[in-house]
Amino acid sequence: MDKEKRQKKIIEILSLKTKPISGTVLAKKFNVTRQVIVKDIAILKAQGILIRSNSRGYYINKSNKLIKSIAVKHSNELIEKELYTIVKCGGKILDVTIEHPVYGEITGIIDVETIEEINDFISKLKTSKPLSSINDGVHLHKIEVDNEKQFNCILNNLKELNILLN
Known part of the structure; x- marks a missing residue:
């Protein structure tokens, strides 16, 4: 899977989940290193995707609170x-x-x-x-x-x- 497809899938996965997903889990899913995921997330954030991170992983805040x-x-x-x-x-x-x-x-x-x-x-x-x-x-x-x-x-x-x- 190329970088752009993987990044689109990352957005899709994070958009569907309600709890954070670790970089390790994403890396295993895409058969890449965790560092590749870290780089993908940084690129997506730079593109304006509102991805947040904490000690438990990555998520997209869908809250209207x-x-x-x-x-x-x-x-x-x-x-x-x-x-x-x-x-x-x-x-x-x-x-x-x-x-x-x-x-x-x-x-x-x-x-x-x-x-x-x-x-x-x-x-x-x-x-x-x-x-x-x-x-x-x-x-x-x-x-x-x-x-x-x-x-x-x-x-x-x-x-x-x-x-x-x-």
Whole structure:
């Protein structure tokens, strides 16, 4: 299969799936290396295809949900509580952004919406440092919600935790 056909098939597969698909799975399907898939995805993104990626793989976001941003400040010990609070109110944490003194904005993809995904994310943080540790705990999150009621639930609960910045 040539490159163009493979890239069209990748778009088709990602458009039909609701969960991320790993580069390894795609590579096996097309009998190419994972690096070939990484390159294909980069080309497709450059062409304007809205492919997102997280630690579980690639996907095309087909959501018609609201995406909101929040600013928070807290210690590393409150990360888990913060994420649980957002998910319990119906939110999905898309990313984290910090302001770096040299590089400007740095964004990391989080992409969690279940307790299981939070637990997996937290276990990975134990062997690394969170981006927010660079900025004394100050960071932004993009959050996906179904409606304003869910977003207000998140805001109110984060206020109660005393971590929401106004």
